[in-house]
Amino acid sequence: MIKLDDLYFKPFISAEKIDAAVQKMADDIAADLGDEVPVFVGILNGSFMLVSDFVKKYPKPCEVTFIKLASYEGIKSSDDIQRLIGLTQDLTGRTVVILEDIIDSGKTLAEVHRIFKNENAKSLLIATLFFKPEAYKKDFKLHYVGIEIPDKFIVGYGLDYNNLGRDLPEIYQLKTTQHMTNLVLFGPPGAGKGTQANFLKEKYNLVHISTGDVFRFNIKNKTALGMLAKSFMDKGELVPDQVTIDMLEAEVEKNADAKGFIFDGFPRTNAQAEALDNLMKCKDSQINAMVALEVDDEVLVQRLLERGKTSGRADDADENIIRNRIKEYYNKTAILKNFYTAQDKYFGVDGVGSIEDITKRLNKVIDKL
Numbered sequence: 001m002i003k004l005d006d007l008y009f010k011p012f013i014s015a016e017k018i019d020a021a022v023q024k025m026a027d028d029i030a031a032d033l034g035d036e037v038p039v040f041v042g043i044l045n046g047s048f049m050l051v052s053d054f055v056k057k058y059p060k061p062c063e064v065t066f067i068k069l070a071s072y073e074g075i076k077s078s079d080d081i082q083r084l085i086g087l088t089q090d091l092t093g094r095t096v097v098i099l100e101d102i103i104d105s106g107k108t109l110a111e112v113h114r115i116f117k118n119e120n121a122k123s124l125l126i127a128t129l130f131f132k133p134e135a136y137k138k139d140f141k142l143h144y145v146g147i148e149i150p151d152k153f154i155v156g157y158g159l160d161y162n163n164l165g166r167d168l169p170e171i172y173q174l175k176t177t178q179h180m181t182n183l184v185l186f187g188p189p190g191a192g193k194g195t196q197a198n199f200l201k202e203k204y205n206l207v208h209i210s211t212g213d214v215f216r217f218n219i220k221n222k223t224a225l226g227m228l229a230k231s232f233m234d235k236g237e238l239v240p241d242q243v244t245i246d247m248l249e250a251e252v253e254k255n256a257d258a259k260g261f262i263f264d265g266f267p268r269t270n271a272q273a274e275a276l277d278n279l280m281k282c283k284d285s286q287i288n289a290m291v292a293l294e295v296d297d298e299v300l301v302q303r304l305l306e307r308g309k310t311s312g313r314a315d316d317a318d319e320n321i322i323r324n325r326i327k328e329y330y331n332k333t334a335i336l337k338n339f340y341t342a343q344d345k346y347f348g349v350d351g352v353g354s355i356e357d358i359t360k361r362l363n364k365v366i367d368k369l
């Protein structure tokens with residue numbers, strides 16, 4: 001991650017990818033223009049790096065010139081485009097190829113068309129390294145597009161934020177998500193996870209994502225992912241991690257302005273924990289802690305037997321079944337305890353006592369994150 005002025009940016013497109021895109025543009029244009037000697041017109045300032053790399057890759061003779069336009073202030077495209085340096089060369093009968101670093105709203109491009117209207121060029125082709133289709137508001141044809149990108153502010157490879165970042169050889173994207181607190185909540189059956197999750201949700205404004213609920217929701221509503229998951233379940237196979245992760249991602253997307261998430265029932269394996277880390281990274285965030293409620297086995301057995309008397313849940317009535325479920329829990333979660341301990345993110349919290357006391361202990365851990 002890098003900081004330019006007051007904003008943070010994360011790596012987005014590597015120098016190698018840019019190089020390949022520039023190469024492809026040069027090859028495509030050369031193939032289309034045949035033996036014609038084109039005039040490449042770079043739009044300053046942003047396009048200086050592209051033009052330099054591009055003409056080195058262009059396999060045939062060409063001419064190069066620049067015009068200088070300015071429209072951006074900070075991270076917003078402004079309406080007022082200033083012509084700072086205009087055309088200095090006669091283009092009558094020439095094939096002109098505009099080389100743009102990026103096309104966003106298309107306002108700059110409209111100005112370019114205005115400038116070239118009276119130049120009597122034989123043809124005017126538009127080539128841009130980056131293009132934001134969601135931001136584009138004009139109808140001008142773009143003849144060559146290097147890489148399409150989402151409508152998010154980027155810097156590097158000639159592009160700037162407040163004049164900074166033009167020198168970077170790769171592209172960085174503005175980090176927009178706010179800081180989140182993301183917890184993985186664990187606890188053996190009967191530890192009071194559900195109760196505590198509700199308190200945490202309220203106090204920290206978190207969204208509780210229970211994998212079980214997410215699965216049931218997707219299957220019940222026959223979403224594409226739900227049907228996919230079901231197809232594995234119907235065959236008696238485990239649902240692949242990626243399907244589960246995709247469902248969780250959809251939940252995370254649905255709550256784009258959440259202050260954070262409580263993951264409940266996921267991850268269960270190292271591979272899933274890694275996948276969850278990746279998902280969080282894509283959201284410019286991370287898992288901050290695995291919080292595990294720790295309760296002695298005998299206490300759990302007593303609690304569950306007690307609950308069994310009123311809940312009617314068959315698996316809460318039989319002591320052997322209960323003991324097995326608890327054992328299973330420890331077998332399965334030991335790996336995850338190791339995974340998060342290695343990252344200094346494991347926090348065991350004493351889960352015996354009054355509900356309020358346990359909540360207080362959890363708060364103490366989370367407040368320090």
Ligand code: IMP
Binds near residue numbers: 072
């Ligand atoms: P448009 O006129 O809205 O199409 O924007 C084109 C100009 O805005 C480009 O030549 C850049 O100078 C600037 N611009 C657009 N998007 C970005 C961005 O994500 N980062 C940096 N500059 C940008």
Ligand code: MG
Binds near residue numbers: 043045108
């Ligand atoms: Mg530009």
